[in-house]
Amino acid sequence: MRVSCIYLYGCSGINADDLASYLSRTFGISCTKLYLDYNQYEMGACAIGNIYRPHQLHSNMNPIIRDGHHLYDGYCMLDILGAGVRHRNGALHIIFTDLLVCTYDNSDNRYHARSVILANPSMISIPGIIEAPAKSREYYVDLMTGHDLTQYDGQFLTYDDKTRLDQVIRGYCMQCIFYYTSGEAFCMDKDCILYNAHWQRDLLHSQIESGRLCNHHQTILQKIRNGTA
Template identity: 30%
Template sequence: MTKVTLYRAPTTEANADDIADWLRDRITGEVAVSDRFLDVHRNDALPEQFADSRVLSPYERETGNTMLGIVRYEERALDSPEREGGVLYDGVAVQRALNAAIPEAERTLDHLHVVLLDRAIGTWGDHDARWHKRVNLLGQPAIVSVPGLYEAPAKPEQYYKEKQKTALLSGDTPPREVLENEVEGEFLVESDPRTTEALKGYVLQAVHCWRTGEGFCDDECRLSNPHRQPGVIEAQLRDPAFCEDHAELYD
């Protein structure tokens, strides 16, 4: 690999420039930062492709609603990403669409594109016949979902109870500080100031897989992919950053 291009997600807390600086200290080759992927590589097919990749039900494999109103919604979401939200997309289908949007000359084995995405993505689990939200999806381009950082790894059960109780009483989601005080255990929530730091490891996972062909690390490490929020905190925000094997490569 000679180049990594990291795309910004301007409507989120993620700081692509900070992530790129951290990455430059750990890998060889060029690390470039570009504006939002869906602006730089937008094409006329993307609104319908996003509409077609919408997850309709947590327990139905079939996806997609390409009625005119839904496609128009996706067009508006491309124009004004701050208006998008509350939709889960088939990550594999989105990845295919974004791959096709990359100019052929830039779609090479020595150039990895990593998209910080402001949308929630998921993959279908054949083992339990349901959709699962994901933080990242490795490949070309690699997708790192910023909402996925907060939504995919499970929070403590008490978190969901407190959130639901407050929403029923006030009609609004409680602030992060309230939930942190009311719920035992650590977790990340929307617009968390720790977002950029936590995402560094998920971006590196994409680069590591592209360079070596290896998947996620089984140890507590920046290259691991925990299914619960406390594991994310330990892997991405605590020392040591890497297990012994990966410390030789990246620490």
């Protein structure tokens, strides 16, 4: 589907002006920041109380906390947030959230943290970018055994790593846009910024060290810019 404009919501904590400018330059379309109003009480009802049961089947009286964050059902959130956007033909809405977003996977019957949920509106979770891609196995062993973790400094994204986080956010926005326009959100090439990274090391490689599109998706980008995608 052809995209004519992009709207960004919930941009506190990120460099929204630079992001909007980057997306506009890259895709040759307008990109605007907007405020999104929603019901906080309804959003609280999206909290997950049992990671092994789908949201509609469990009570959230005692919501789960992971790494200091409550877990939220992403599709429940999108139902609420999507009601607040003005849908029109060709408009892609990307919502940023400071909540840790999860989706239920029927293949193993449990929730998993997500960095991004692709739809319209799409949703990008800042805590999800930090928490969803796994760190190295050695890190988790050292964490459980109380070893010094400073040896891993710089190997993984952190909340105060603004420069790299801003660059990674660009990549996730591009996944949202490619999904909307071509149906292709992810790439199998680890050197492409559309690579669906499940490990922090792969995320940093595709988004920072490589930081480019593969030839296939570069061709699609040119079609988007030309209005032929």
